[in-house]
Amino acid sequence: MAVHVEIPSQLRPLAGGQARVTLEARTVASLIEALEASHPGLKERLLEPSGELRRFVRLFVNEEDIRFLQGRETPLAPGDTVAIVPAIAGG
């Protein structure tokens, strides 16, 4: 399933400078693996060593926070957009 991923500016250097990538993945978990395969270093910015989602990064499938869906097992449909939104505090 072709799914779009929106990469926040802090992580774009790890994604070849891209703001948006398109990948094949059926779940959020497999999406993160696919991201890591093509852009090494991204996974550890999203997941703790234990595999849990980092608490300063939010992942949304379309408009919904995956914590209120099925977490990393949230299924993805073709055309879905997964947004990575890290905590920022500039002012």
Added chain:
Amino acid sequence: MASFKELIRQVKAQIREVPVAEAQAALARDAAILDVREADEWAQGHVPGALFVPRGFLEQRVEEKLPDKSRELLVYCAGGTRSAFAARTLLDLGYTNVASVAGGIGKWKEAGLPLVVPRTLSAEQTQRYSRHLLVPEIGEAGQAKLLQSKVLLIGAGGLGSPAGLYLAAAGVGTIGLVDSDVVDVSNLQRQVMHTNASVGKPKTTSGAATLRALNPDVTVVEHALRLEAGNVLDVIAPYDVIVDGCDNFATKYLVNDAAVLTGKTVVYGSIFRFEGQASVFAPGAGPCYRCLFPEPTPSELAPSCDEAGVLGVLPGSIGLIQATEALKLLLGRGRTLVGRLLTYDALETSFREFRVRRDPGCAVCGDRPTIRELSDLEWSCHFEPRPVGA
């Protein structure tokens, strides 16, 4: 022979009059009450809950204000004469349950019953805010609300500057500025509340001068301090809404926790390089900041604007969105960003909106909160990058 005396006698014979005591009882029964005096009389005091249509506009305006013609309706004026004529007209318009209050406001006051004196605008204010007065969602009542409101700006820098300027322009009556910093020339690329002449001055002093010059109606309170667990509750206490324009996680979590513990709404904003975020955290109505981000980004991954750089116009956009949300909260109008996270990419000119929910497991606003008092965040969580491929 035709005369005023004859006319009023005839009219009073055709309508129902009630004494003030019965009027008061009718109000307790949820009757509608209509004041038909002139605007200057209304401004000096009216019956609480009354609707206002001057007698000269009665036929044209009353049906829009009182569409239910069978609802119990009382009409009053200063002494009971104009209201008698108004009651006659209302009967002609098809209202079936109308009574005029005998003796009007005069008798109401004599009986010691309460009056409401509306906050009215001066001639200068009517001019200054005329463009607000013309907007139906604001009007004189809304502008009066703004003039009575108090907004606290945490940070008088990138986000605080546009927010402060526009909230002052809008006539928010009291604006508090919290900042412990001093104006530096490098701030002037984006912190538009400050000027060349204020370099070296405390940001609160500089900002206050700018806001007072823009709008003398505004009382600016300068809080030249760094917020900590020991002072934050006292600082935020008098304010209706908090605008979070601070520039570090420690203050964000401190303000969030203080706001949740005291039930105050925070308009959240943050920026990084060319991206911004905004939301509204209203205790009881939606999530708090900790629901969204239970932990801060480690310092190495979250450089400040001074370290990472920032597109100067970016805080202008986000700060304005925050000011807009603050005004909507104060006016009680529109749909706010409660439960919604707005993200903005200035390079793409794209806005995204995400649904954010209260987390039942949230440490401060969840079902079993573990944070019940304030503490200063010791921000020492450290990010250890693993070697690629490990």
